[in-house]
Amino acid sequence: MNESPSIFDPHARPSLVGKTRAQLAEALGAIGVPEREQRMRVGQLWHWIYFQGATSFDAMLNVSKVLRAKLAEHYTLGRPQVVAAQLSQDGTRKWLIRMPPVDAQDKGAEIECVYIPESDRGTLCISSQVGCTLTCTFCHTGTQKLVRNLSAQEIVQQLVVARDMLGDYPGRTRPDDDGLIPAGEGVRPVSNIVFMGMGEPLYNFDEVNDAIGVLTDGEGLSLSKRRITVSTSGVVPQIAPLGEASGTMLAISLHATNDELRNKLVPLNKKYPLRDLLEACRTYPGASNSRRITFEYVMLKGVNDSPTDARELVRMLKGIPAKINLIPFNPWPGAQYECSDWETIETFSDIVFNAGYASPVRTPRGRDILAACGQLKSETEKLRARARLALDDEA
Numbered sequence: 001m002n003e004s005p006s007i008f009d010p011h012a013r014p015s016l017v018g019k020t021r022a023q024l025a026e027a028l029g030a031i032g033v034p035e036r037e038q039r040m041r042v043g044q045l046w047h048w049i050y051f052q053g054a055t056s057f058d059a060m061l062n063v064s065k066v067l068r069a070k071l072a073e074h075y076t077l078g079r080p081q082v083v084a085a086q087l088s089q090d091g092t093r094k095w096l097i098r099m100p101p102v103d104a105q106d107k108g109a110e111i112e113c114v115y116i117p118e119s120d121r122g123t124l125c126i127s128s129q130v131g132c133t134l135t136c137t138f139c140h141t142g143t144q145k146l147v148r149n150l151s152a153q154e155i156v157q158q159l160v161v162a163r164d165m166l167g168d169y170p171g172r173t174r175p176d177d178d179g180l181i182p183a184g185e186g187v188r189p190v191s192n193i194v195f196m197g198m199g200e201p202l203y204n205f206d207e208v209n210d211a212i213g214v215l216t217d218g219e220g221l222s223l224s225k226r227r228i229t230v231s232t233s234g235v236v237p238q239i240a241p242l243g244e245a246s247g248t249m250l251a252i253s254l255h256a257t258n259d260e261l262r263n264k265l266v267p268l269n270k271k272y273p274l275r276d277l278l279e280a281c282r283t284y285p286g287a288s289n290s291r292r293i294t295f296e297y298v299m300l301k302g303v304n305d306s307p308t309d310a311r312e313l314v315r316m317l318k319g320i321p322a323k324i325n326l327i328p329f330n331p332w333p334g335a336q337y338e339c340s341d342w343e344t345i346e347t348f349s350d351i352v353f354n355a356g357y358a359s360p361v362r363t364p365r366g367r368d369i370l371a372a373c374g375q376l377k378s379e380t381e382k383l384r385a386r387a388r389l390a391l392d393d394e395a
């Protein structure tokens with residue numbers, strides 16, 4: 001990456017891509033479209049932007065020429081710039097995306113998005129913040145200062161960019177035909193989204209929730225709510241509101257079975273201890289055996305990986321519709337932990353499995369392009385993202 005950061009241009013026309021219906025109506029109102037017409041016009045824009053992936057107002061044939069010209073005079077259909085793209089041997093793709101600066105102080109946030117294809121799904125791992133205010137001791141992002149929250153628009157733009165890169169709009173061609181993008185009947189190139197990139201989504205609740213509204217709108221990007229997973233380190237007061245407002249799947253970064261250890265690994269635990277966290281899971285709106293909560297458990301050598309820990313984990317999740325995802329720790333420069341040995345992970349996994357839980361241990365994907373968990377470059381405060389799948393059951 002050798003380009004210099006973007007410079008804030010106060011005269012730049014704003015992009016409409018990534019906006020919510022309410023924001024589009026506002027943008028139309030600002031250029032004089034009367035209120036009674038706005039709903040219909042928003043519907044048209046919506047179709048072109050999100051269903052067709054239009055990159056120019058000229059493509060919007062059912063919009064009058066006069067309005068198209070006016071739109072182009074004030075707005076763009078611009079996407080954030082992809083400043084680097086990498087393709088792993090296993091088909092994992094990593095894009096470095098630069099968001100235009102939002103004000104004169106902002107140098108332009110950079111985030112990485114990881115795309116993981118499998119035969120029956122394609123998962124996009126996206127970010128909700130640049131950096132993170134929390135300081136989990138095993139997470140590289142936790143060592144970086146928060147730059148800022150991403151807006152709903154920037155969150156949605158990550159999917160729009162991914163679909164651009166995958167040629168996933170009507171009439172577009174795929175970038176390659178190497179079998180690395182799932183293409184079967186009814187399988188969409190990006191079918192699943194996980195909020196497992198950089199940041200704590202529940203500390204940016206409103207923007208994440210608005211973004212989910214756009215991502216799941218049936219007349220546009222049309223993702224299924226059950227194929228969107230929000231991962232949280234345990235912001236207890238926001239868990240029920242998430243279930244009520246968005247209806248998405250929930251993943252909890254658990255990592256420890258007692259408060260003493262979890263206080264060290266996930267310091268937020270001091271504020272919201274395990275008891276409160278598990279209670280919020282037990283009462284999560286919509287949780288059921290067909291909509292289980294994923295509990296993520298990073299395997300740290302000699303720290304949380306004993307058979308006793310495994311048994312305790314099973315005991316504490318009793319009564320919660322749960323799946324357990326064991327994640328081999330991905331080391332990063334300066335990390336104070338090591339990944340558990342393979343035999344230890346297997347023993348742990350067997351105990352969990354024998355207790356009746358599927359306990360997939362995900363092979364890290366995209367290691368050759370440093371796209372696996374904790375491997376994304378961070379010296380320039382970029383995203384550390386998850387390169388594994390958390391979803392096993394969905395609609």
Ligand code: SAH
Binds near residue numbers: 198253298
């Ligand atoms: N802030 C949210 C979502 C982003 S982190 C959360 O904490 O859930 C996504 C997942 O990556 C979390 O489960 C986190 O615990 C895990 N993770 C962070 N660093 C990791 C590392 N070095 N190796 C493996 N998993 C890691």
Ligand code: SF4
Binds near residue numbers: 134135139143
């Ligand atoms: Fe933030 Fe999640 Fe990393 Fe913890 S694990 S520091 S909450 S991104």
